[in-house]
Amino acid sequence: MITADDDEPLHGILYTKPPSSEILKALDYLAIQPKSFGHGSRDASKPKVLPSGVTEYLTSIISSSLAWLESDCLREEIWDIASARLSERAGRTAMPSLSRLFHIPTSSGEEFSLTLHEPSLTSDNLGMKTWLSSYLLSRRLHFIFESVPELVNSDLTSSSSGTRLRALELGSGTGLVGLSFATLQGPSASIHLTDLPAIVPNLASNAALNSELLCEVNAEVTTGVLDWSTPPASAPSSEERYDIILAADPLYSPEHPRWLVQTIEPWLSRSLHARAVVELPLRDAYLPQVEEFRKRMEEIGLAIVEQGNETGYDDWEDADGESVEVHCWWSVWGWSEKL
Template sequence: MGEITRIWPFRSHGSRPAFELTIREPPLTGDHLGLKTWGSSYVLAQLLPRFAATSFSHLFPLGRTEPSVLELGSGTGLLGMSAACAWAASVVLTDLPAIVPNLAHNADRNRDTVESLGGDVSAAPLTWGGSTEESDARFQDRHRFKLVLAADPLYDDEHPGLLAGTIHSQLALDRDGRALVMIPKRDGTTHRLMSSFREAMSSQPSPLLCVEEGVMPGRDDWGEDDDEPQSIDCWWGVFRRRQCVGFL
């Protein structure tokens, strides 16, 4: 499929108004899966207001600056930009260097919308487990983000460990830090990768445990037959440091 542009609508929640994001999706070539918007990104994006009012309420008290947010494997940037809009937060979108030009294009295209809602967004390369040359210099300053987001991030046997290690290195070490991850349960492979990811999270030097989880219905529209989107269950999990369990 060639290049397309899609508009993604988001409903109003409480005092937050409705908004739309315009996303460019270049032709899908080779292994560059991040050039397309996968269904779980939109599913998770629509849940963000709920998380702000529940699981992350300690990070969004009235009169306090919203937390710094990092999205890993941003792809086209839909999830991270929706977080900037829904949360009025500063969000850094990241992906492999080859994906970042389109990611930056989408960030620039939607900047007026994001800023009108009190948010801020930027795009930068970040390769999980890669050398410093493959990632922006800002990520050398470890443990600086209060919230880390990732949707549909696992495609290879190495990904669970690499993703868990990157979350550990970037997520704040204090008791407030949270990671929110969504993984579509497509088949036996994705179930296995999800299990490996949870094990890798708990095996980090400062272990990250899943303290809340659930499943939401979604669909993939970039399968073998684009005319027949596939319905899938999307698992989500909220993680925090083990030493923080028992605190709010």
């Protein structure tokens, strides 16, 4: 009915006074679900919906009295669903809260799943959503720690901790990278997931949401506030520093490169095996910040140990209903004098 093969304008459907079951079915077809990252194609199980006319159709439902339907209750339900469908079309910022399942591979070729809650997004709370870079970095983590074997071996004679490797995530958002790291490392590491005060409650609740899996692998996860714009009052001691610092998609304002690097510098352990692992989307508008970040990292004495580019797809389509390809750059940094 609402397919590419059918030219009937959607808003015309209401003139036939269809039964509630027909309208509900149409509204179900029109639901936009977040796509999984990395897939450029739409859900083939659903008929293709022509974008033209959808907004008019939804608006006509909302403005109709739906007088031919049996009950007020049914009318309310249909108006609510039609409003939700309109919101979904206004982009991710208008989406209601949702929970999503992410599948992360391990080095043995198996996968584990993390469930993350994403409250509805507002423009100043970007950490309420899970971004492509964190998905790509999470799926890459097992490779990174395989190719830097000293990070996974317990032979950490110059590590700042006794038994567990100490890791810190900056700008964790919903926590995908940090929780993936914790699950992959199990008892060999602890990780502190951090973000701004408004983001940490959801981050902590996402850690709790996955506590069964984290317990199973004997992971150690804590969450807390760490604002990059406020340097630590006093230099962290060598015990307080971290062996590994992780960050995904942390640069989107002119201050971010300076703030991020000024946070990595005091908190990264000075050990031979200390590593900062960062994944950044190469979006045109932020390329100068990526360059500034690279320069500032080198200025504090860090050098790239390993790097690469990879491509994924945003989980929201553009205005034409097309998947948006995003190129990302991942990099692993160590202290240059120790390499």
